[in-house]
Amino acid sequence: MTASFKPVAEQLAYLKKGVAEIIREDELRVRLEKSCKTCVPLRVYLGVDPTAPDIHLGHTVVLRKLKHFQDMGHTAVFLIGDFSAMIGDPTGRSETRPPLSREEVDANAKTYLDQVFKILDKDKTEVRYNSEWLDKLSSTEVVRLCAHYRLARMLEREDFRSRLESNQPISVHELLYPLLTAYDAVSLKSDVELGATEQKFNLLVHRDIQREYGLEGQVCVTMPILVGLDGSKKMSKSLGNYVGITEAPAEIFGKMMSIPDDLMWSYYELVTDRTPEEIAALKNEVSSGKLHPMDAKMRLGQEVVSGFHGADAGKKAADNFQRVFRDREAPTEVPVQKIPRGPAKKLIALLVELGLAPSKSEAERLIKQKGVEINETPVEDFRKELDLSRPAEFLIRAGKKKFLRLVVE
Numbered sequence: 116m117t118a119s120f121k122p123v124a125e126q127l128a129y130l131k132k133g134v135a136e137i138i139r140e141d142e143l144r145v146r147l148e149k150s151c152k153t154c155v156p157l158r159v160y161l162g163v164d165p166t167a168p169d170i171h172l173g174h175t176v177v178l179r180k181l182k183h184f185q186d187m188g189h190t191a192v193f194l195i196g197d198f199s200a201m202i203g204d205p206t207g208r209s210e211t212r213p214p215l216s217r218e219e220v221d222a223n224a225k226t227y228l229d230q231v232f233k234i235l236d237k238d239k240t241e242v243r244y245n246s247e248w249l250d251k252l253s254s255t256e257v258v259r260l261c262a263h264y265r266l267a268r269m270l271e272r273e274d275f276r277s278r279l280e281s282n283q284p285i286s287v288h289e290l291l292y293p294l295l296t297a298y299d300a301v302s303l304k305s306d307v308e309l310g311a312t313e314q315k316f317n318l319l320v321h322r323d324i325q326r327e328y329g330l331e332g333q334v335c336v337t338m339p340i341l342v343g344l345d346g347s348k349k350m351s352k353s354l355g356n357y358v359g360i361t362e363a364p365a366e367i368f369g370k371m372m373s374i375p376d377d378l379m380w381s382y383y384e385l386v387t388d389r390t391p392e393e394i395a396a397l398k399n400e401v402s403s404g405k406l407h408p409m410d411a412k413m414r415l416g417q418e419v420v421s422g423f424h425g426a427d428a429g430k431k432a433a434d435n436f437q438r439v440f441r442d443r444e445a446p447t448e449v450p451v452q453k454i455p456r457g458p459a460k461k462l463i464a465l466l467v468e469l470g471l472a473p474s475k476s477e478a479e480r481l482i483k484q485k486g487v488e489i490n491e492t493p494v495e496d497f498r499k500e501l502d503l504s505r506p507a508e509f510l511i512r513a514g515k516k517k518f519l520r521l522v523v524e
Contacts, residue, residue, distance in 0.1 A: 119154065119188070123147045126187045130336075132391055133384040134180070135312045138319070138335040146306050146334065150189070157306040159184040160192035162245070162299055164200035165223035166215060170230045172358040172419070173341040173350030176385045177309050178234050180338055183388075184307070185239055192241045192303060193231060195224045198249040199299075202292050230360055233423050248302040249295055260294055263327040264320065269293070272316050293317045297324035300333055307334045341385055346375040364420045368432035369516065371416035376408045379415050387418050413437075449510065453522045459500040462487070469521065471513035481513055488512040 120126065126147055127140075137143055150157050161181045170178075185191040200220045215223075228242065252260070269290055270276060278285055293316065300308060300321040310318050318335040326332045340349045343356030350357045358370045374382065383394045397414075400406035413433055421429030452469055463478040466487070472478035481487050482497040489501075490510050501509065509521040 120147075120151045120156075121187060123151060129187060129390070130180075130183055132183070133176070133338065135337045135339045136315070136335075138322070138337075143307065143334045143336075156189040157184070158190050158192060158304060159307040159309065160194050160243075160300075160303055160305045161309045162194040162196050162199075162296060163227065164196035165220055165227045166200055167352075168223045168226040169352070170227065170360055171350060171352060172360060172386055173343070175234055175360060176341050177311055177338045178231060179386065179388070180309050180336065182234050182236075185236055186388075189307075190241060191235060191239065192243060192305070193235065194299060194303070195227065195242065195244045196296065196299075197221065197224055197244045198246040199292065199296050202288055202295065233360060243303065245296070245299045245302075249298065252298070257291075260298060260324070261291070263324055264294055266290075293320040294324065297321040300325050301328045301330065304330060305333045307336060309336050309338065311340055312337045313340065339381075339385065342378060342381065344370055344374050346378050358419075360423050364424045364428040364432040365435060367420050367423070368416040368429075368436055371419055372409075372412055372436060374412070376412065379408075379412050382415055382419075387415070387422075389418075449518045449520045451520045451522060453524055454503065456505060456523055457503045459502050459504065462489075462494065462499045462501055463497060465501055466511075466513055469511070469519055471511065471517050471519060478513075486514050 123144060127144060130143075131137070131140075146157055149155075159181060161177055181191050181193070197217075197220050200223075201215055201217065224244075232240070270279065275285055275290075277283075296317060297320050301324060305325075308318050308321055315335070315337050318337065322332040322335055342348070343350035343354060344358070345354070345356045348354055348356060352359075358367055360367075362370075371382075380394065380398055383389055383397070384391075389397075397406070397411055401408050401411050413436065416436070417429040417433040419429075420432045462482070463472075463475050466472040466478040466481070467475055472481060478487075479497045482494050482499075485493045485495075487494045488511070491512075503523050505523070507523045509523075511519045511521055513519075
């Protein structure tokens with residue numbers, strides 16, 4: 116396979132965007148220069164254990180970096196750790212994780228691929244499974260692999276060390292994890308491996324083991340952990356501060372608009388393909404007062420939605436947000452609830468029945484704070500009743516985000 120490449124300096128500038136660390140940058144430069152001379156692309160891989168079915172925006176940071184190498188004409192290898200997922204990566208864990216079954220891993224892997232190709236070019240991505248080689252390793256080969264690494268170095272790993280110090284158990288198979296995944300790098304003959312900063316130890320083990328097998332040690336590129344919507348902790352489903360990439364466009368857009376203003380620059384850097392120069396120019400427009408921070412954030416939200424749902428969905432989500440939250444108009448599409456005619460009903464009770472408020476006390480609080488509108492008119496009296504005795508239609512707004520068109524038939 117031959118290819119033509121952009122100048123090395125241009126490639127490096129693009130590939131370094133948002134990167135936490137390159138081990139080592141001078142080696143990456145040499146490899147890029149060799150690639151240009153020989154017209155042979157670098158083999159760049161990202162290994163992912165499919166331990167859960169869904170991907171959130173935080174997972175896409177390192178995926179996007181793989182895409183950047185792909186953009187520069189290099190071979191993107193997406194490695195599914197179907198074998199290693201059954202062992203479990205001990206990174207950051209305070210206890211041994213229960214192993215996953217083959218059925219769980221296979222189901223998660225299929226879902227992962229459906230989502231991954233929202234970012235990577237499917238036709239240009241080499242998909243591999245580490246069971247291809249790890250399932251075939253003989254016991255002799257496993258012992259030989261283990262002989263290439265020292266136990267003392269393995270126990271320097273922070274999570275192992277802290278568990279030892281606190282008398283928490285460590286299973287032997289956990290010690291094998293970084294060695295077996297290092298064999299991935301040997302089998303793939305990778306030039307570059309990508310991972311989050313918390314994967315640095317594993318990546319360095321992989322680099323060392325490649326050399327033990329007579330290969331040139333790969334370059335390791337780590338990416339920062341994406342901060343969640345709360346602006347403080349890392350993005351996590353368990354913390355509820357995440358953006359799921361398969362969520363509805365309006366949901367994604369709304370979540371993006373909720374992040375603190377100063378956090379959006381990190382998001383621009385890590386979850387968009389904008390160049391550092393473009394981001395710097397945008398930041399300068401905001402700091403000079405030429406561009407309102409909310410407008411900059413709306414651009415970010417539109418780009419993120421467009422990346423996963425297409426340009427039309429991105430524009431529609433942005434337009435809808437403008438109507439509802441900035442122009443204070445009803446969205447173009449409002450859920451409709453039909454109810455039969457009946458006696459008048461207190462608005463507080465109706466808001467709870469329709470799911471627009473979690474409780475009567477919360478409904479009363481919303482009304483008192485002028486947070487409820489009927490047909491775009493604020494409700495002043497929390498004791499208000501709605502006449503349901505004849506056919507009618509009411510556009511109800513509760514809080515900033517909840518709209519419902521109530522049709523009395």
